[in-house]
Amino acid sequence: MRRTNMMKRVFTLAAIIFFLGSALLWAKGEESSEYAQGKRLYEEKCQMCHGANGEGNGPMSSAFPKLPADFTRPEFWRDNPDQRIINAVENGYKLMPRIDLDPNQTNKVIDYVTNAFKR
């Protein structure tokens, strides 16, 4: 009887560990995937102007009279930067064209830019 209870406890504990571990791994995998998606979108849609390191020095940057935004500068991250990025992506701003991203994709790019370049 005692042995049966012990087996139940061990089994329950193993199950909890398994499910918690899976959930944690899944969450981590999802996070990694979202980050990867944001990175991929940034590389496809933003990097040509804003540069691989977010410093506003991509291959097309030299063609503009003012360099594209430098995401590594602390000044960029003042005054509601997320909303400014959303506005620029959705509507364009002066010489920056509007970019074909849906709101979900825009958020992934913002997450990537924030995590990768904000100092």
Added chain:
Amino acid sequence: MAKQKHLRTPVLFILSLVFLFILFEHQNSYAVPSFARQTGLSCTACHTVYPELNTFGRHFKMMGYAMSKSAKPYEWPLPVSAVAKVSFSHLDKDLPPHSVEDTWADITDSTKNDVLYLPKIVGIYYAGRIYNGMGAMVQGNYNGVEDKFNVDITDIRYAGMTADKKFMYGATINNAPTLGDPWNSTPAWGFPYEGSDISPTPTANPLIEGELLEQQVGGVGLYGLFRDTLYAQASVYRSNRTGITSPLGAGTDTTTVVDGAMPYWRVALMHMWGTQALEVGTYGLRAKVYPEDMPYGDTNKFTDTGIDAQYQYVNEKHAFSIAAAWIHEKQDWDASFALGDTSNSSDDLHKFRINMNYYYKTRIGSIGGTLAYFSTKGDDDPSLYASDPIEGSRTGSPDSSGFILEGDLVLDNRHKLALQYVAYDKFNGSDSDYDGFGRDASDNNTLYALIRLMF
């Protein structure tokens, strides 16, 4: 046998489309595909709806079509795209027999006032960077209307910027005045962007407007943009009939033969703020042109001066623009008056046009349209505008006016379906019996449908 030939051409055309589709479809889908592949941006980065440019599109053009996502100084694969167009025209009243060219392209399903062009055009573009700051937009066509191959739009340019970034400069080689202009209020890129090839059009048009000089001349120009505000261009053109510029008119008969050098100038003030842009400018040319079919002896002189403006507002869902132009042409008929082809030794001609476009962006593409008004007025000249079936004038007046209404659906950012109606309230001087042969202005009202596929 004849029926087999009728069937063979549409089948070949459809097979060609399938081939182009297979060749290009696996690549990213963009409106002017090679430009878009080069930049990594979609067509809406440069256009509201092709060919109207937005702020970034104008900058891309002024920078020589050379901006690229690649750090290499060249593009590989080569920036090549293809276009295919099918059109259908319906006139309110029949045209006389043989007024529509009897080519294989129009015999598939055509009557005297319904004409289907299958294809209207199949074209190949080189559109993108050549090397470093040098790029080009060059189109070669098979023209189904005229059943021949020709060089169409040609704009090869080099651009750069000073170290302080205050001055952008460039040089262009192209084959029509205003073709190199970045705004859509000048003739080469102004509305209507497409139109019927069979419907009669008013006889009088300033030289700089319309198709009178397209591929007829070739030239070189210098341009500059100071502080994103002041744009100026100066070009000089010569006839493509013979000589160094003749490749720029390859496949096109030179019917407007210009004598010597033809200067063209352009100045514009522009301003952009947020998602809006405004331009106000002026342009013009002076040309010495031989009378038609007589490329020797004395010439007629034309001095064109235009004033134009464009306002544009573009955001996530909406694109609105309004463009207007007024052109005055001074016509000195030194040659034609002596030949008795004109009643006056000189005439004045004025053209005004204005168009408003609105497009709404949906998940499947952009939907919208354009409303336009046009008016041509000038001196009466009974010899120049003589009575003649369809293209003549009973009154000797060049005055014409009307409206254009066009609806567009742009799918997948590049394939365009357009339905256009042109309504005349005055044609070659009057609204009824304008040609002296019983044709009314409204008889030339035209319904035009276009399918344009880009790969």
